[in-house]
Amino acid sequence: MKAMKLTGIRQMEMMEVPDPVPVNDHDVLIRMKTLGVCGSDIHYYVSGRIGSQVVQYPFTVGHEGAGEVVAVGKAVTRVGPGKRVAIEPAMPCWGCDQCLAGRPHTCRKLRFLGCPGQAEGSLSELIVMPETSCYPFPDSMTYDQAAISEPLAVGLYAVRQSIPMEGARVGVLGFGPIGMSVLLPALALGAKEVYVTDKIEERLAIARSSGAILTANPDSEDVVTKITAEVPEMLDVVFECCGQQDALENGVDLLKPGGKLMIIGIPQFDHWHIPVGKSRHKELTFQNVRRQNEAVQPALDMMAEGRISVDKMVTHRFGFDRTREAFDLVAGYREGVMKAMIDF
Numbered sequence: 001m002k003a004m005k006l007t008g009i010r011q012m013e014m015m016e017v018p019d020p021v022p023v024n025d026h027d028v029l030i031r032m033k034t035l036g037v038c039g040s041d042i043h044y045y046v047s048g049r050i051g052s053q054v055v056q057y058p059f060t061v062g063h064e065g066a067g068e069v070v071a072v073g074k075a076v077t078r079v080g081p082g083k084r085v086a087i088e089p090a091m092p093c094w095g096c097d098q099c100l101a102g103r104p105h106t107c108r109k110l111r112f113l114g115c116p117g118q119a120e121g122s123l124s125e126l127i128v129m130p131e132t133s134c135y136p137f138p139d140s141m142t143y144d145q146a147a148i149s150e151p152l153a154v155g156l157y158a159v160r161q162s163i164p165m166e167g168a169r170v171g172v173l174g175f176g177p178i179g180m181s182v183l184l185p186a187l188a189l190g191a192k193e194v195y196v197t198d199k200i201e202e203r204l205a206i207a208r209s210s211g212a213i214l215t216a217n218p219d220s221e222d223v224v225t226k227i228t229a230e231v232p233e234m235l236d237v238v239f240e241c242c243g244q245q246d247a248l249e250n251g252v253d254l255l256k257p258g259g260k261l262m263i264i265g266i267p268q269f270d271h272w273h274i275p276v277g278k279s280r281h282k283e284l285t286f287q288n289v290r291r292q293n294e295a296v297q298p299a300l301d302m303m304a305e306g307r308i309s310v311d312k313m314v315t316h317r318f319g320f321d322r323t324r325e326a327f328d329l330v331a332g333y334r335e336g337v338m339k340a341m342i343d344f
């Protein structure tokens with residue numbers, strides 16, 4: 001089969017590699033149909049690492065995918081050949097203290113698609129996944145929607161971990177795919193007002209047409225002044241979705257006393273700086289979000305029920321051969337790109 005492999009910093013090559021072979025009775029062989037390019041794939045492409053996770057070349061990234069089942073191991077009951085599935089990239093061990101405590105996303109022996117040292121990613125024609133990672137979806141849904149269930153699940157999980165959304169005033173700082181994946185479930189679950197910041201005007205336009213009450217661009221205006229002019233009592237919860245120090249500090253300024261700052265963005269640096277006085281006087285809660293837990297099926301359900309539409313997230317598409325163009329586009333934040341999809 002063909003696999004698109006990273007071969008160096010900002011380098012990738014299509015390679016011919018052996019087809020993956022199911023080894024366990026619970027394994028499922030999947031033919032990839034669609035894949036969304038994720039910010040974390042781009043981190044590996046441009047810098048070869050995220051924190052301590054360093055790429056050994058050649059390596060396949062990619063983890064936001066959907067495909068069609070080709071074959072299943074003899075113990076598989078969830079899906080059969082021909083089934084269309086959304087692929088949950090996390091492969092927990094199901095036996096460690098974290099897994100047994102209902103936290104498989106922080107499994108001690110977690111393997112995650114396209115994560116160096118754990119598992120090759122899904123930028124390949126075929127992949128093998130355990131059946132627990134395969135989520136069948138209804139005929140009314142598209143492969144795009146199925147693939148987007150991955151980032152959407154991260155946003156939905158972050159929303160669920162935050163505060164009750166009913167009547168909440170919410171800030172979303174950074175409106176890439178993850179920011180959008182926070183805004184959509186926040187509104188679907190009853191948030192009263194969502195305020196959005198981003199440096200890309202096209203993204204802010206998508207935010208407004210998706211239900212944001214007010215947007216602000218930190219490159220051209222003081223986002224804190226603009227938002228607090230509208231809502232002087234300030235926000236109940238802020239989601240940092242871009243991994244920028246400035247955004248975190250904006251979040252501290254935008255929150256009301258007792259507010260909660262959810263940290264989802266992956267920064268390029270190693271340490272956040274938290275302003276002591278403001279965060280202490282307001283008694284703010286900071287909570288990190290690590291991917292998602294138990295949110296893939298509800299994300300698929302919310303799309304199937306029409307409660308969430310992710311259509312506006314997909315701004316670009318490329319054939320598998322042109323994956324590199326997709327990565328360069330996303331890495332350069334060009335053409336108002338939100339989510340670039342790869343079609344196999």
Ligand SMILES: [Zn+2]
Binds near residue numbers: 038039040063150151
């Ligand atoms: Zn992702």
Ligand SMILES: [Zn+2]
Binds near residue numbers: 092094095097107110
């Ligand atoms: Zn585990």
